Amino acid sequence: MLLLITISIFVCITLGMIGVYSFFTRPQSAATERLKRMAGTSASSAPVSISLTEEHAADKFAEKISTPLNRLVPVSAAEVQKLQKKLMQAGFRSHHAPLVFRTVQLLTMAALPAIVALTCAILARPLINALFYILAAFIAGFFVPKYVLGRMIRSRQQRVRWGLADALDLMVISIEAGLGLNASMLKVSSELKEAHRDISEEFELANLEIRVGRDRDEALRNLAERTGVDDLRSLVAMLIQTDRFGTSIAKAIRVFSDSLRTKRRQRAEQAAQKAAVKLLFPLACFLFPTLFIAILGPALLQLSDTLGKL
DSSP states (O other): OHHHHHHHHHHHHHHHHHHHHHHHHOOOOHHHHHHHHHHHHHHHHOSOOOOSSOOOHHHHHHHHHHHHHHHHSOOOHHHHHHHHHHHHHHTOOOTTHHHHHHHHHHHHHHHHHHHHHHHHHHHTOOHHHHHHHHHHHHHHHHHHHHHHHHHHHHHHHHHHHHHHHHHHHHHHHHHHTTOOHHHHHHHHHHHSTTTOHHHHHHHHHHHHHHHTTOOHHHHHHHHHHHHOOHHHHHHHHHHHHHHHHTOOHHHHHHHHHHHHHHHHHHHHHHHHHHHHHHTHHHIIIIIHHHHHHHHHHHHHHHHHHHHHHO
């Protein structure tokens, strides 16, 4: 057991030193240095600069921390793209988000086995059991961040579904008042910012994409991909077809809003029907044994006293 702890400490210290060395001493490429000089020159010469992506100090710090660790365990471009899509569906739109998630996953895979090894050493567990626990902690450290990300995605998608019906009603009112589709989306994003923040941010991003020159069809498809909500995909497909064939957008949105509210009512009824079945398991495990003890307990005590007197 002492040998295992020594090896674990040596590996952790070695990896830490490699990460610190790569972080502080690895030189940048000549192309990167030239681009930085060009950016500095253009920024000093131009009186006004417009940045399409907002850089935060936290993102820069996360990039510095995550880059050395990701150099040790690189990932493919397809995995990064897939992870970027999931993070966007969870609400993390920064281009540093995959690096941060990868860093959290690596740190979790290293921290949980170390904590388990230290606990097993303190409790003086056998070596075989300790190795099993450490392996289980390593696997858990790999899957726990993915599980948390999945929960965040489902929670955000649920919030988007809740706010979509109100957004459609407001869009119908705005279009009937004389606004266009882009102006109605901007109105929805401004009015629902407090009540439904997620759907407001998504509509605002779609409107910004249209304003910078992207096609409306492409912006709407990106809106559906960023959320991953089936109802929003259906809305986007309906809006694209309506815009292409020249039919009334207000009438199409009103019909879709009515069908969406019908789906919400059906989902609520389905959840209510499932609740009765789901309650059987906690009732059978916790409530029924307590009732049996409370009802049959006095009778069993009296029966044992009677049999003891015979």
